Amino acid sequence: xxxxxxxxxxxxxxxxxxxxxxxxxxxxxxxxxxxxxxxxxxxxxxxxxxxxxxxxxxxxxxxxxxxxxxxxxxxxxxxxxxxxxxxxxxxxxxxxxxxxxxxxxxxxxxxxxxxxxxxxxxxxxxxxxxxxxxxxxxxxxxxxxxxxxxxxxxxxxxxxxxxxxxxxxxxxxxxxxxxxxxxxxxxxxxxxxxxxxxxxxxxxxxxxxxxxxxxxxxxxxxxxxxxxxxxxxxxxxxxxxxxxxxxxxxxxxxxxxxxxxxxxxxxxxxxxxxxxxxxxxxxxxxxxxxxxxxxxxxxxxxxxxxxxxxxxxxxxxxxxxxxxxxxxxxxxxxxxxxxxxxxxxxxxxxxxxxxxxxxxxxxxxxxxxxxxxxxxxxxxxxxxxxxxxxxxxxxxxxxxxxxxxxxxxxxxxxxxxxxxxxxxxxxxxxxxxxxxxxxxxxxxxxxxxxxxxxxxxxxxxxxxxxxxxxxxxxxxxxxxxxxxxxxxxxxxxxxxxxxxxxxxxxxxxxxxxxxxxxxxxxxxxxxxxxxxxxxxxxxxxxxxxxxxxxxxxxxxxxxxxxxxxxxxxxxxxxxxxxxxxxxxxxxxxxxxxxxxxxxxxxxxxxxxxxxxxxxxxxx
Numbered sequence: 001x002x003x004x005x006x007x008x009x010x011x012x013x014x015x016x017x018x019x020x021x022x023x024x025x026x027x028x029x030x031x032x033x034x035x036x037x038x039x040x041x042x043x044x045x046x047x048x049x050x051x052x053x054x055x056x057x058x059x060x061x062x063x064x065x066x067x068x069x070x071x072x073x074x075x076x077x078x079x080x081x082x083x084x085x086x087x088x089x090x091x092x093x094x095x096x097x098x099x100x101x102x103x104x105x106x107x108x109x110x111x112x113x114x115x116x117x118x119x120x121x122x123x124x125x126x127x128x129x130x131x132x133x134x135x136x137x138x139x140x141x142x143x144x145x146x147x148x149x150x151x152x153x154x155x156x157x158x159x160x161x162x163x164x165x166x167x168x169x170x171x172x173x174x175x176x177x178x179x180x181x182x183x184x185x186x187x188x189x190x191x192x193x194x195x196x197x198x199x200x201x202x203x204x205x206x207x208x209x210x211x212x213x214x215x216x217x218x219x220x221x222x223x224x225x226x227x228x229x230x231x232x233x234x235x236x237x238x239x240x241x242x243x244x245x246x247x248x249x250x251x252x253x254x255x256x257x258x259x260x261x262x263x264x265x266x267x268x269x270x271x272x273x274x275x276x277x278x279x280x281x282x283x284x285x286x287x288x289x290x291x292x293x294x295x296x297x298x299x300x301x302x303x304x305x306x307x308x309x310x311x312x313x314x315x316x317x318x319x320x321x322x323x324x325x326x327x328x329x330x331x332x333x334x335x336x337x338x339x340x341x342x343x344x345x346x347x348x349x350x351x352x353x354x355x356x357x358x359x360x361x362x363x364x365x366x367x368x369x370x371x372x373x374x375x376x377x378x379x380x381x382x383x384x385x386x387x388x389x390x391x392x393x394x395x396x397x398x399x400x401x402x403x404x405x406x407x408x409x410x411x412x413x414x415x416x417x418x419x420x421x422x423x424x425x426x427x428x429x430x431x432x433x434x435x436x437x438x439x440x441x442x443x444x445x446x447x448x449x450x451x452x453x454x455x456x457x458x459x460x461x462x463x464x465x466x467x468x469x470x471x472x473x474x475x476x477x478x479x480x481x482x483x484x485x486x487x488x489x490x491x492x493x494x495x496x497x498x499x500x501x502x503x504x505x506x507x508x509x510x511x512x513x514x515x516x517x518x519x520x521x522x523x524x525x526x527x528x529x530x531x532x533x534x535x536x537x538x539x540x541x542x543x544x545x546x547x548x549x550x551x552x553x554x555x556x557x558x559x560x561x562x563x564x565x566x567x568x569x570x571x572x573x574x575x576x577x578x579x580x581x582x583x584x585x586x587x588x589x590x591x592x593x594x595x596x597x598x599x600x601x602x603x604x605x606x607x608x609x610x611x612x613x614x615x616x617x618x619x
Contacts, residue, residue, distance in 0.1 A: 008077060012376035026223050031063040031180030035092055036265070037085040041218045044084075047429065048241040051521050054219030055269050057081035059089070060200075060209055061096060063177025073179045073260050074102040074129075076332070078200045078209050079268050086120050094124070101251050102127040104168070106186065108211035109194040110139045110267060112146075112306045119144075122162040122595040133188040135334055138197030140167060170198060185260075189213070189253045191246045193198040193310065195334040206263025213240070214280055216270030223273040224264070229511035233522050233583060234270065235280065239287050239415060245317040245327035247288035254284050294326035296439050299347035301330045301340070301360045301372070305355040308387035308419045313353055315425050317416075319432020323513040324588070325439055332364040340368055344376050348439050349410060353385040354394040369398060373405050374583050378566060380409035380442070383435070386415060394504045398589055411549070421454075426487050427550025430515050434549055437513065466616025471495050473609040476508065476537050477554075477567040478519045478526035489516035489569065490553040492543050494619065495589075496513065496528065504596040505581065509589045515547075520592055525579045527566040528594075532573035532606035539569060554590045563598050573606040575599060 018124065020041050026034040037057035042049050043344050049055070052511040062076040075097050080087055097103055103125045106120070109134075117139075122128050132140055144164045146614055175185045183203040190197055193212075216234035227230045229302075243250045266272035273280050289615055303356050304310035317327040328343050335343075350372060354365040356401070365411040376382075386395040392415055399413045411431050416424060471494040479488035495509035508528065520526060529538055547553060562577035569575070578594035585591075612619065 005619070009385045016110075022391075023084055023085060023092045024221065025092060028060070028152065028223075029180075029202075031065065031178075031182060032202070032207075032610075033061045033096070034062075034223065035059040035061060035225070036221070037081050038219055038221065039084070039258060043217075045425065046311045047417060047425050048238055049217050049494045050425070050518060051217065051237055053217060053234065053523075054099075054468070055217040056219055056271075057085050057089075058266055058268055059268075060207075060266075061176045062182055062184070063180060064097075064409065067177045067179065067183065069177075071177075074104050074176070074298070074486075076104045076106065076131075076178060076184070077475050078106040078184075079108040079211055080105055080114070080117055083113070083116035083120070084113065085372070086117055089117075090120060094546060099124055099125070099127070101125070102129070104129050104131055106184075106200055107130045107136055107140070107196070107197065108198050108200070108209075110136055113142045113144060115140075118165075119162055124167050128165040129168060130165050131170060131186070133170050133190070133197075133198045135188075135190055136198060137167045139196050140164065149603060149611065150268045150335050166476070171592070175203075181598075187256065189256070190334070191249045191253070192329040192331040192335070193242060193246060195331055201260050201262075203261075205492055206261055208257065208260060208262050208265045208277075209268075210257070212251070212270045213257070213267060214265055214273065214277075215267035218270045220271050220358070223266075223272050224274045224433045226274075229450070232283075234439075235283070236267075236287065236510060239284065240321060241314055241318050243284070244287070244291055244321045245314075245329040247291040247326075251285060251288055254281055254506075262373070263618060273482070285439045290324060291321070291326045294324055295327055296436075297326040298348045298349045298351060298435065299328050299330065300344045300351050300353075300364075300468060301332055301343075301368050302353040303355065303365050304353075304387075305357055305362070306387075307353045308416065309353050310415055311425075312385050312387060312414060312428060313351075313427035315420065316351060316383075316432040316435075318437045319429035319434075322433050322517065323436030323440060327438040328426045330368075332368040333362070334373070337371070340371055341375060343374055347380070349435060350376055351382045351383040351385065351410075352398055353414075354387060354398060356388040356392050357392040357395045361392055361397055365394065365398075369401055372599070374490075376407070378406050378408070381435070381438070383410045383414070383431075384415035386416070387413065387419065402500055410438065421484055422481060422485055422487050422549065426489075427514075429451060430516060430547075430549035433513055433515065436533065448588075460617075463616045464614075467613040469616070470610050470612060471497070473531045473536050473540070473611050474508075475529040475531065475543050475569055475572070476510075476516065477524055477529060477569065478516060478524065479565065479567055480519055482522065482565075488552075488554060489519055490515045490543050490567070492540060493528070493604070499593055504592060506596070507591055507593050508580070509586065509591050510587050519588070520580055520583075522583060524582050525564050525566055525577065525597075526594070527562050527568055528576045528578060529569040529572035530574040531609040532571075532603055535571060535573075535606070536609040539571060570602070573608065574601050575601040 040054040042052045058077040064075045071446040185201040218234045265277045354361045384398045388412040474493045477490040500508045576599040
């Protein structure tokens with residue numbers, strides 16, 4: 001990719017800053033510039049931002065000019081950011097496009113945050129035209145006049161909204177000739193989470209502007225990643241949080257995109273992939289295999305006006321997926337009746353969520369509820385969730401109708417005011433995990449062998465031999481954040497082994513469905529508390545008990561702390577503070593390699609408690 005005549009602007013010291021967020025200009029090709037929004041801190045409290053590595057918001061501007069045939073073309077902005085980046089983004093865009101000039105904006109996906117930015121653009125550039133998919137045009141018409149509910153008693157008048165700009169509707173894949181020899185192909189890629197999704201492919205450079213697909217919340221100033229390993233964990237986390245619940249639809253999108261002559265993929269968040277994009281597409285297929293192979297499924301039916309109910313749905317889905325149970329997301333606002341009916345009939349549990357708008361549930365949710373009441377099996381567990389501002393009548397309606405209909409509830413109804421915070425997200429994920437485990441337990445009980453029979457694993461000599469691999473008994477403890485916003489977790493660990501001398505390090509295996517797993521990504525700190533022989537009963541009893549979702553694992557305990565503030569058990573014989581350096585996926589576990597930073601012997605005379613197993617098929 002070459003230099004651009006906009007390079008001087010990119011180097012200008014006028015790059016805007018708004019708090020911790022700023023936008024820099026990166027020349028990509030002659031006539032093509034990337035507006036790269038940087039946010040080094042966690043942007044929002046949603047499960048996809050859980051790694052807390054900041055994010056980027058990546059937009060692309062094609063300069064105005066003429067086509068090869070002499071037709072005048074206005075500047076085209078692809079994938080504008082949300083309102084979080086409004087101040088620095090608008091300042092930079094104003095340097096590039098005069099306010100009296102026409103401007104076309106390709107809208108990759110829509111939510112209230114994105115609508116707010118589009119309104120700002122409409123005010124600054126009165127000749128604005130929007131380019132959106134069929135579903136995107138519908139959402140624009142519905143969301144443009146909507147405002148968030150005012151606080152009770154508020155009498156402050158709000159400024160008038162700008163009129164909705166004209167919309168160029170992309171009903172199917174289409175190519176458009178732009179200035180400077182560029183040719184842009186727009187491809188609708190609808191999914192339940194993003195029904196309005198529209199990806200853009202520039203043919204001469206081979207640049208795929210993929211929006212949410214292949215994204216990662218990672219704040220880097222470099223346009224492209226150094227290598228696949230450097231961002232793999234971040235892209236996998238994004239996939240697990242948002243893509244896994246709709247793996248089948250995502251695979252269909254990957255099939256189409258793989259046919260394009262791609263040279264570089266630049267998603268809406270995180271660094272571009274230029275050297276190994278085929279590997280990333282293969283990873284997307286591989287990550288979806290677990291969902292495809294799952295025999296059990298949870299249906300997730302929802303609508304989301306401001307994104308908050310969708311955030312709850314994402315956290316529940318993340319928790320369910322950890323157990324190996326498939327999640328099938330259905331956006332009730334866009335799903336055809338036959339898809340809704342098929343999903344309800346073939347799933348093993350049903351979760352339905354709704355916002356409250358004007359004291360009511362949205363019409364699509366009311367319709368979905370009617371189908372559920374008429375067609376769903378009462379033996380399948382259900383759950384209700386939703387967000388609300390000043391009332392929650394929609395959530396009450398869903399709960400009352402399902403209880404009156406004779407359904408069994410999998411968990412207490414979830415009500416979240418506005419958007420979930422970190423501790424609420426943890427509780428939601430653990431709620432999803434508990435549901436997945438319940439379904440798996442029911443499946444195992446229904447297939448249990450007759451009394452006196454031996455399962456295959458218990459009679460397999462290799463599995464019996466594997467059980468003779470002995471590990472020390474430890475309690476892994478971790479805490480993230482400070483004050484009321486702190487979250488923590490713990491687990492009993494016996495699959496622990498020293499792994500290196502220099503630097504000192506060890507490995508520990510963590511089951512994918514453990515609540516603590518979400519707090520053990522690369523860079524996270526934790527403490528390994530080594531238990532003493534003869535004194536392991538108390539800690540084991542504390543940390544082997546079944547905790548309800550969101551429960552404080554350390555309630556009532558007198559803890560000490562490591563130098564970085566991680567929990568230390570005083571009754572342990574030794575402790576090690578470590579930080580996760582690498583993660584490797586190993587079947588139903590993650591294998592963590594951690595480097596030790598601090599440690600201490602609390603009882604030098606004690607012997608290490610060890611765990612003897614009868615079989616390698618269980619703990």
